[in-house]
Structures are given as C-alpha cells and as structure tokens.
Amino acid sequence: MRSKRKKGLLSLLTLSTVFILSGCQLFGADEEETTLERVQREGEVTVGFANEQPYAYQTAEGELTGSAVEVARQIMENLGVTEMDGVLTEFASLIPGLQAERFDMVTAGMFITPGRAGADHVQFANPEYTIGQAIAVEAGNPLDIHSYEDIAETDEATVAVPSGTVEYDFLLDVGVPADRIITVPDMPSALAALQAGRAEVITATGPSLQSILDTAADETIERVEDFTQPIIDGEEVINYGATVFRDTDDDFIDAFNEELENLKDSGELLEIIEEFGFTEEDLPGDATVEDAI
Structure with a gap:
C-alpha cells in the first residue's frame, strides 16, 4: 500500500512539474529578454565612462555629464529610460567591461576604428561627431x-x-x-x-x-x-565618435540609431554638443558606422 501511495505521489509531482514548465513556455518565461527590453522595463541603463572631458566625466558634485553622456541620455529618455547609472572605468577597460556585462553600453566619445569594430562582442552605433x-x-x-x-x-x-x-x-x-x-x-x-x-x-x-x-x-x-x-x-585622419554596444544587442543599436537620426534632423544633436565646445563643423552629417571604418 505504501509503495502504491509513493508511486502516486511521485506521479503527481511529475505531472505538476510538467504543467509548471509548460505554463512557463506558454507565457514566454523561457524567452531571453534583450538588453533594450530589460532597460526599458527597469527604466534604468548602466553606462561605462572614462572621466574624460568633454565626452564623459563626473562633476565635483558627482553628476555624470559630457557630450556623449548627454546625447545618450536624451536618446534613452526618448526610448522611455529615464535613469542613467555611470560606472567609472579606465579607457582601456571600457570594451572589456562591456563584454563582461558590467554595463549596458559605453558612452565615452570612443572613436570608431577597424580594430575596435572588429573586436569580439561589440558594435558601434552611428557617429555622433567627427573631430581631429x-x-x-x-x-x-x-x-x-x-x-x-x-x-x-x-x-x-x-x-x-x-x-x-x-x-x-x-x-x-x-x-x-x-x-x-x-x-x-x-x-x-x-x-x-x-x-x-x-x-x-x-x-x-x-x-x-x-x-x-x-x-x-x-x-x-x-x-x-x-x-x-x-x-x-x-x-x-578623420575620427568619428560613437556609443558602443555588445554585438548581441542589435535591437538596442537599431533603436539608438533611429533616435540619433531624429536628434540630427531636429537640430537637437548640435544643441547638446555645443555646450561642450563642439561646433556645426563637428557634426557627422549622414555618415554611418560603415563609413567611419
């Protein structure tokens, strides 16, 4: 009798597990959430920066700012993400930190170069400025x-x-x-x-x-x-600076590029970077990341 009861309980537990797993699959819980989906759900994005004026730096009051930061901040707000958390990192450690998922993207005015663009697991968005x-x-x-x-x-x-x-x-x-x-x-x-x-x-x-x-x-x-x-x-040499993402974040890059184009079309991009010493001559025009490599 006890043996039958144990078998019955075991069968019940097995069926319960199957139903739970099936329910998870039914409601999509096993689908992997993208970085963009996560930061939009949480309303917060973590960025890596290297404390280099005027691109990305921390003020004496501890505020994260800079041309690259403020461009990214406006784009993220347009995407529904209102909080930005900065992680201070040496410049050479920015890409390794991004690859290690210490932050969601790099906002450091980083130049687009063939070597960086070819590095494992990172991609650049389109250029935000050009400079010498x-x-x-x-x-x-x-x-x-x-x-x-x-x-x-x-x-x-x-x-x-x-x-x-x-x-x-x-x-x-x-x-x-x-x-x-x-x-x-x-x-x-x-x-x-x-x-x-x-x-x-x-x-x-x-x-x-x-x-x-x-x-x-x-x-x-x-x-x-x-x-x-x-x-x-x-x-x-003509240098283009841009925000950097992991190469698995295609939807994030596409959304970022679309909002960057909107900033260029509206004139807001120039308004943002002018505060940090840039001029109209420093705008990237229609250059894409492919043009910059």
Missing part, C-alpha cells in the same frame, strides 16, 4: 613641435597619452618609437606628466585637450595652435 587631434607642450614650444611627425623626428620628445586611445596607434604609425610613448590612465594624468617634465608633449582630441587645459589654467603649458593633423595611409 591636438597637442600641448611647454609654453613657448621649445622643441618646435607642430605634428606627430615632429615628435617622431625629435629624439628628446616623449609623449604622454591615455592607454587604449587611437592616438597611441597614430603615433606608432607615423614612426614615434614605443619607448618614447608614455601611457597613462586618463588626461589629467597626461597633463601631470607634462607639468612634471616626464613628457614633452601630450595629445588627445581637440575638445578633450582644450577642456583639460581650461580646467588647469596653467600658463606654463600651451596648446599648439598650428598643429598639422596626422597622415595615416596617405590620408589625413
């Missing part, structure tokens, strides 16, 4: 440096650059020896290296460099105004 490089040196420019090529040809010139940036590759491409390139975590560290005499040159994009110089207000340091943009593979 700039350099700063000791006031008076004692080494008479006006280009990356000048850095390569001046044996006593050492240049400091944040790790993971395209400037590092550009410097190598024009012939600057790796042992004369100092990699640092961020632009404040690069400026400190120049101020301390550990580097004779620092480089970044024009808005980023100008922002750090304006903040420092150090009269012993100057931006080289007559700077010649680097020539890579016979062409002057």
Whole structure:
C-alpha cells in the first residue's frame, strides 16, 4: 500500500512539474529578454565612462555629464529610460567591461576604428561627431613641435597619452618609437606628466585637450595652435565618435540609431554638443558606422 501511495505521489509531482514548465513556455518565461527590453522595463541603463572631458566625466558634485553622456541620455529618455547609472572605468577597460556585462553600453566619445569594430562582442552605433587631434607642450614650444611627425623626428620628445586611445596607434604609425610613448590612465594624468617634465608633449582630441587645459589654467603649458593633423595611409585622419554596444544587442543599436537620426534632423544633436565646445563643423552629417571604418 505504501509503495502504491509513493508511486502516486511521485506521479503527481511529475505531472505538476510538467504543467509548471509548460505554463512557463506558454507565457514566454523561457524567452531571453534583450538588453533594450530589460532597460526599458527597469527604466534604468548602466553606462561605462572614462572621466574624460568633454565626452564623459563626473562633476565635483558627482553628476555624470559630457557630450556623449548627454546625447545618450536624451536618446534613452526618448526610448522611455529615464535613469542613467555611470560606472567609472579606465579607457582601456571600457570594451572589456562591456563584454563582461558590467554595463549596458559605453558612452565615452570612443572613436570608431577597424580594430575596435572588429573586436569580439561589440558594435558601434552611428557617429555622433567627427573631430581631429591636438597637442600641448611647454609654453613657448621649445622643441618646435607642430605634428606627430615632429615628435617622431625629435629624439628628446616623449609623449604622454591615455592607454587604449587611437592616438597611441597614430603615433606608432607615423614612426614615434614605443619607448618614447608614455601611457597613462586618463588626461589629467597626461597633463601631470607634462607639468612634471616626464613628457614633452601630450595629445588627445581637440575638445578633450582644450577642456583639460581650461580646467588647469596653467600658463606654463600651451596648446599648439598650428598643429598639422596626422597622415595615416596617405590620408589625413578623420575620427568619428560613437556609443558602443555588445554585438548581441542589435535591437538596442537599431533603436539608438533611429533616435540619433531624429536628434540630427531636429537640430537637437548640435544643441547638446555645443555646450561642450563642439561646433556645426563637428557634426557627422549622414555618415554611418560603415563609413567611419
């Protein structure tokens, strides 16, 4: 009798499990939720940033802002996501952090490059701006440096650059020896290296460099105004900056691109980035991520 009861209970439990699993499948509980669906449901998105003005940085009051951040913030609000949580990360760790799902996307003004676009598990949205490089040196420019090529040809010139940036590759491409390139975590560290005499040159994009110089207000340091943009593979470098996603987030990228296009069409994109030192000349026009690679 006991054996029959045990068998009956076991059968009942088995049937209950089957019905529960069937119910889950019926109501779609086993369907994987996309990142876009999750952040829209939660109303919050987590972004990785590298504390580099004017693209993405934290104010003294702890507020996350910057041109890339504010573009992404407006787009996410248009998609129904009103909260943005920032994760501060060194620039070189942004893509690995995205791949490891530490955040949902990267808003750091990151340049679209073939190497990054080909990295495992990441994709760029369409460009938000286009920009060139700039350099700063000791006031008076004692080494008479006006280009990356000048850095390569001046044996006593050492240049400091944040790790993971395209400037590092550009410097190598024009012939600057790796042992004369100092990699640092961020632009404040690069400026400190120049101020301390550990580097004779620092480089970044024009808005980023100008922002750090304006903040420092150090009269012993100057931006080289007559700077010649680097020539890579016979062409002057044109850089496009964009937001980065995991390559599984196609619906997220499509929705982001659609809202970015709306910002461009309405003129809101220029209004947002103008506050951070960009001009109409820095707009990406009709360029897509494919054009930028």
